Amino acid sequence: MSMKNPDRWSRRVVLVAGALAALRVQAQGSQQAVRILVGAPPGGTTDTMARALAAELGRVLGRTVVVENRPGAGGNIAAELVAKAAPDGNTLLMSFTSHAINASLYPTLPFDPVKDFTPLTMVSTTPALLVAHPSVPANNLKELIALLKGRPGQLNFAIGALGSSVHLAGEAFKMMSGTYVVNIPYKGTAPAIQDVLAGQVQLMFANIGNAQAHVRAGKLKALGVTSPARLAAFPDVPAIAEALPGYQSSAWFGLFGPARMPADLVKRTSDAARQAVGSAEVKRRIESEGATPVGNAPEEFGRFVQEEIKRWAKVVKYSGAKPE
Known part of the structure; x- marks a missing residue:
């Protein structure tokens, strides 16, 4: 077959090849696994929440969803990776309360905790328990506060991570009760x-998932819960707000994407995540950690994060807390 215009045919071949290459890239992108980065080690509550969500989210999306742990710097390492990722929905972040706390805890951050992320949904919230070793001579909040005021600086709080929600739950307790307790920081x-x-x-403020078995076994005394009201799971444990009106502190776990995600992709990913959170299996796993499933809309979650940044800034300033 003769070709009267070889250049024209060459251009057509190049265009067709380019179109086929683009289709291959799109097909590969849709088959690529979605990664949920977690800024905490395996086995912690944030990791548990991510893994509880991943399998069901993958089923809803019709894609593989994997969890990758990138611990360090209070969650900032994982957050930075997601902030700098392509806004294609393939890299997500399971973050936690420290996402808001770090905004004031760290003098500088390599990302903006609001502008560099797309809120997708809050997965769950969980209050903490104020627990004590059985030898502590206090059996309720009134007795504990009196003990701490009578022995300032003689009792200690174990802190799993400086700048964490449970650390600042303790700082808020000290601020509102007018007591002085020494912090003993740990790496986990x-x-x-x-x-x-x-x-x-x-003493220690601990997430319910970490403390409930020890409390039920009588190895720790639960003196208070950080939720505004008592919990059905611990009806005999008073809310700290009963002794310190207005006290409240809960950890939260939420799913973010990078900024600039297209609106249709935000809706598709958020809807899938919210559907997963509402599934029977994911709810069961979340509740087994002493947490409450949420699954709210991106706009609501975004407003919540901004309010959390303002709220925790006051406690960080009072505590004088510095990053590890």
Whole structure:
């Protein structure tokens, strides 16, 4: 077959090849696994929340969803990776309360915790328990506050991570009760709670998932819960707000994408995540950690994060807390 215009045919071949290449890239992108980065080690509550969500989210999206742990710097390492990722929905962040706390805790951050992220949904919230070693001579909040005021600086708080929600729950408690308790920082919740169990440290604010088994076994005393009201799971444990009106502190876990995600992709990803959070299996796993499933809209979650940044800034300033 003769070709009267070889250049024209060459251009057509190039255009067709380019179109086929673009289709291949799109097909590969849709088959690429979605990564949920977690700024905490395996086994912690944030990691548990991400893994509880991942399998069901993958089923809803019809794609593979994997969890990658990138611990360090209070979650900032994972957050920075997501902030700088392409806004294609393939790289997401399971973050936690420290996302808001770090805005005032760190003098500088390599990202803006609001402008560099797309809020997708809050996955869950969980209050903390104020627990004590059984040897502490206080059996309720009134007795504890009196004890702390009578022995300033003589009792200690175990802190699983400086700048974490449970650390600042303790700072808010001290601020509102007018007490002085020495912080003993640890590199993780596990070694912190072990020293409280051993009686090396007297007190700790711990997420319910980390403390509930020890409380039920009688190895720790639960003196208060940080939620505004008592919990159905611990009806005999008073809310700290009963002794300190207005006190409240809960950890939260939420899913973010990078900024500049297209609106249709935000809706598709958020809807899938919210559907996953509402599924029976994911709800069961979240509730087994002493947490409450949420699954709110991106706009609502975004407003919440901005308010959290303002709220925690006051406590960080009072505490004088510095990053590790």
